[in-house]
Amino acid sequence: MLEITDLTHSYGPPGDRHLAIDRITLTVGEGELVSIVGPSGCGKSTLLRCVAGLLSPAGGRVVLGGVPVDRVPDGLALVFQDYSRSLLPWLSVRDNVALPLRGGQGRKPRSRAGRQQAAIAALATVGLTDTAQKYPWQLSGGMQQRVAIARALACDPVLLLMDEPFGSVDAQTREDLEDLILAVRRERDITILLVTHDIDESVYVGDRVVVLSRGPGQIRADLPVDLPSPRDQITTRELAAFVHLRAEVGRLVRGQQAPGDQVPGDQVPGDQVRPADESRPARAPQA
Amino acid sequence: MSQGGRPGHVAQWARGLAGLAGFLVLAEVLGRTGIISRAVLPLTSTVLARAVGLAADPRFLADVGATLEAWALGLAIAVAVAVPCGLVLGSLPGVRTATRTVVEFLRPIPSVALILLVGLVLGPGLRMNVTLIVYAALWPVLFNTIYGLDDTDPVAKETLRAFGFGRPAVIRFVSLPSAAPFIATGIRLASSIAIILNISTGFITGRISGNGIGAFIADANTGAGNTALVLAAAIWAGVLGLVLNMVLVWAQRRLLPWHQAYAAEAQ
Amino acid sequence: MTALLRRWTVLLLAAGAWEVWARVQRSTFFPPPSAILARMYRLWFAGPATHLFLTEDAIGNLLPSVGRILAGLAIAAAIGGAVGLAVGRSAAVYGYLDPLLQFARALPAVTLLPVFIAIFRLGTQMEVAFIAFGTIWPIMLNTADGARYLDPVQVETVRAFRLTAWQRLIRLIIPAALPKFFAGLRLSVSLALILMVFAELVGSSNGLGYEMNNAESSFDMTWLWSTLVLVAILGNLLNVLELAAEHRLLAWHRGARQHGN
Numbered sequence: 148m149l150e151i152t153d154l155t156h157s158y159g160p161p162g163d164r165h166l167a168i169d170r171i172t173l174t175v176g177e178g179e180l181v182s183i184v185g186p187s188g189c190g191k192s193t194l195l196r197c198v199a200g201l202l203s204p205a206g207g208r209v210v211l212g213g214v215p216v217d218r219v220p221d222g223l224a225l226v227f228q229d230y231s232r233s234l235l236p237w238l239s240v241r242d243n244v245a246l247p248l249r250g251g252q253g254r255k256p257r258s259r260a261g262r263q264q265a266a267i268a269a270l271a272t273v274g275l276t277d278t279a280q281k282y283p284w285q286l287s288g289g290m291q292q293r294v295a296i297a298r299a300l301a302c303d304p305v306l307l308l309m310d311e312p313f314g315s316v317d318a319q320t321r322e323d324l325e326d327l328i329l330a331v332r333r334e335r336d337i338t339i340l341l342v343t344h345d346i347d348e349s350v351y352v353g354d355r356v357v358v359l360s361r362g363p364g365q366i367r368a369d370l371p372v373d374l375p376s377p378r379d380q381i382t383t384r385e386l387a388a389f390v391h392l393r394a395e396v397g398r399l400v401r402g403q404q405a406p407g408d409q410v411p412g413d414q415v416p417g418d419q420v421r422p423a424d425e426s427r428p429a430r431a432p433q434a
Numbered sequence: 435m436s437q438g439g440r441p442g443h444v445a446q447w448a449r450g451l452a453g454l455a456g457f458l459v460l461a462e463v464l465g466r467t468g469i470i471s472r473a474v475l476p477l478t479s480t481v482l483a484r485a486v487g488l489a490a491d492p493r494f495l496a497d498v499g500a501t502l503e504a505w506a507l508g509l510a511i512a513v514a515v516a517v518p519c520g521l522v523l524g525s526l527p528g529v530r531t532a533t534r535t536v537v538e539f540l541r542p543i544p545s546v547a548l549i550l551l552v553g554l555v556l557g558p559g560l561r562m563n564v565t566l567i568v569y570a571a572l573w574p575v576l577f578n579t580i581y582g583l584d585d586t587d588p589v590a591k592e593t594l595r596a597f598g599f600g601r602p603a604v605i606r607f608v609s610l611p612s613a614a615p616f617i618a619t620g621i622r623l624a625s626s627i628a629i630i631l632n633i634s635t636g637f638i639t640g641r642i643s644g645n646g647i648g649a650f651i652a653d654a655n656t657g658a659g660n661t662a663l664v665l666a667a668a669i670w671a672g673v674l675g676l677v678l679n680m681v682l683v684w685a686q687r688r689l690l691p692w693h694q695a696y697a698a699e700a701q
Numbered sequence: 702m703t704a705l706l707r708r709w710t711v712l713l714l715a716a717g718a719w720e721v722w723a724r725v726q727r728s729t730f731f732p733p734p735s736a737i738l739a740r741m742y743r744l745w746f747a748g749p750a751t752h753l754f755l756t757e758d759a760i761g762n763l764l765p766s767v768g769r770i771l772a773g774l775a776i777a778a779a780i781g782g783a784v785g786l787a788v789g790r791s792a793a794v795y796g797y798l799d800p801l802l803q804f805a806r807a808l809p810a811v812t813l814l815p816v817f818i819a820i821f822r823l824g825t826q827m828e829v830a831f832i833a834f835g836t837i838w839p840i841m842l843n844t845a846d847g848a849r850y851l852d853p854v855q856v857e858t859v860r861a862f863r864l865t866a867w868q869r870l871i872r873l874i875i876p877a878a879l880p881k882f883f884a885g886l887r888l889s890v891s892l893a894l895i896l897m898v899f900a901e902l903v904g905s906s907n908g909l910g911y912e913m914n915n916a917e918s919s920f921d922m923t924w925l926w927s928t929l930v931l932v933a934i935l936g937n938l939l940n941v942l943e944l945a946a947e948h949r950l951l952a953w954h955r956g957a958r959q960h961g962n
Contacts (some may be wrong), residue, residue: 201592457801531708534708539712544936548929555730629809637903664812
């Protein structure tokens with residue numbers, strides 16, 4: 148339902164342009180949860196913004212549900228990493244969640260009562276109905292991010308984009324939120340694109356893991372996650388399949404292994420580091 | 435060096451009052467002993483007595499009322515003009531650059547300098563008074579509006595864009611509320627400027643221009659015991675300014691309840 | 702070049718429109734800008750090169766006004782800064798004096814002009830005292846505020862190096878209070894201009910305000926507008942000077958701020 152073809156984008160003044168992503172091609176099916184993971188500066192956020200229609204890519208195109216994306220399309224919702232700045236401090240939690248329903252492209256603005264009902268329902272999905280009248284800054288970080296997720300769900304999107312959503316919360320909260328996303332996806336059968344720098348997380352939540360190389364971002368690997376559902380923080384992470392997959396992703400992210408290499412059984416330490424891949428073009432300086 | 439434990443609220447109030455009282459006593463002593471000649475400055479007690487008397491003086495109260503009227507009118511018009519202008523200038527960088535030189539040039543012109551000109555063009559009266567107040571009060575509100583818009587969090591703006599909202603909606607839901615505390619500060623600044631201008635204009639043009647504290651001081655300036663009366667009126671003018679400021683702060687707290695607490699939480 | 706033009710666009714357009722309109726309308730109240738500029742030149746800047754092109758009128762009226770502002774501000778800055786530092790450093794003194802000082806600041810200085818005239822009689826002395834009195838409070842209060850809270854780490858560092866009290870003052874306390882001092886100074890500069898014009902409008906025998914009065918009573922609009930434009934220029938100049946001083950003396954502060962200090 149989402150087709151990304153040859154997506155390319157660069158930043159900077161003319162003459163000093165820095166290539167952020169380079170000919171990214173990716174297809175996402177309905178109901179899939181695709182994790183996008185990579186080292187810093189690999190253009191993950193740029194990719195997401197191009198998909199969301201917030202950026203006009205320099206090259207390539209994005210097609211959502213058969214419709215090419217040139218501005219922010221309908222049926223899409225975004226969750227940012229920085230919830231404290233993304234939630235509006237002058238609105239209550241409920242009004243924050245109801246905000247997207249007040250207009251926006253194509254969405255019919257409902258009556259006030261209708262909006263509030265939808266907001267409460269979305270808050271129920273994330274388990275926060277009793278915070279409706281509070282202000283976001285009165286809540287903990289994890290709860291604020293739940294509110295942001297509720298806000299994204301309130302407009303019933305078909306595609307949910309998440310930009311390092313759990314990067315600013317503590318580890319325990321992160322686990323709870325990961326499970327929340329899985330639950331939401333099961334309930335609503337929604338398609339999710341989740342950008343993260345946390346390798347464990349990318350494997351744990353995803354149906355597929357897409358690994359981007361260091362800038363300029365290109366797809367290094369697109370690995371299916373062959374783990375049973377429903378996932379569990381303890382048992383799933385114990386599985387040998389999880390450990391191996393996680394290690395493979397880890398190596399790919401560090402640029403230590405080309406995809407398709409055998410996963411070595413017992414490696415001698417010091418054997419790992421491979422010289423830079425000469426076939427790849429010169430890297431742009433890190434941000 | 436470290437400040438040590440801060441005294442409690444009541445203790446702070448007591449200190450402040452003690453300082454004030456001490457000053458008054460000192461001034462009185464200096465006057466009575468003749469160190470400060472009574473020909474130069476009247477006794478503190480005389481001034482205070484006059485001040486108390488003014489509170490019951492219907493002429494003075496009428497003048498205070500007239501000043502308040504002009505203040506309210508001028509401030510309201512200034513805000514009604516400055517906030518939309520600020521919105522435009524703050525959201526459209528092209529317009530802002532183009533108007534920059536005009537604005538920067540006009541800004542330091544003290545409105546008192548315009549009193550004579552406006553007086554000639556409009557003739558003395560409420561219209562002249564209000565026009566000058568509007569001109570003077572415009573700038574702080576305008577600049578604070580622009581400054582507040584500049585301060586808007588780009589993440590918040592991008593969030594709304596991500597939900598498909600257009601520019602007008604972003605201004606309405608994000609930029610304006612975000613700028614509101616700044617605008618409120620600008621209004622408070624404009625308020626004190628408005629009072630000063632009203633009094634200056636009234637003083638220079640005199641009672642021919644209508645009532646007002648300025649006219650009162652001009653009248654008080656002639657005649658015996660004038661300095662005490664002028665000082666008494668000045669004290670009330672100061673009190674008026676403080677009271678108006680407190681009212682505006684209270685209004686800000688009511689209208690923008692989230693700001694105080696949010697700013698505190700963010701620490 | 703184009704950036705410069707863009708910034709001046711509206712100003713030039715407005716001036717041009719005014720010029721055209723004024724010539725067509727022949728309004729007495731709004732003479733065309735060209736007439737105003739010409740008059741300004743004749744009034745003040747057509748003098749001999751030895752006098753920096755200033756005419757006698759300029760020397761007799763402009764210079765005194767500017768001098769009074771600068772003198773008043775200098776006094777206010779010196780006394781206000783020093784007293785502000787002292788008040789800020791002592792929590793006790795601050796506690797006693799703050800409400801009093803705040804009230805003194807809240808008193809509109811313009812209401813006290815008659816008092817100053819009564820004390821000093823008309824003249825430069827009165828005006829300088831008046832300007833100094835009116836402009837001292839923002840400086841004093843802001844400096845006190847700036848001197849109150851010192852970074853404890855800086856304080857400890859200074860103590861560890863065993864600096865004398867004087868050195869502490871110069872190296873730690875004054876720089877810490879300087880940004881707020883300048884904030885107060887900025888307010889005082891615009892206030893000084895207001896007070897100067899006001900004082901001279903009310904009672905003086907020379908200066909810009911005096912000239913304004915003459916222009917008004919002669920109903921000479923071009924003259925009146927000329928003085929207005931000059932006041933605007935003066936205001937802008939004072940602002941520029943103040944910003945330049947701030948720029949020089951606070952360069953370190955901006956740098957530190959940028960690095961999230």
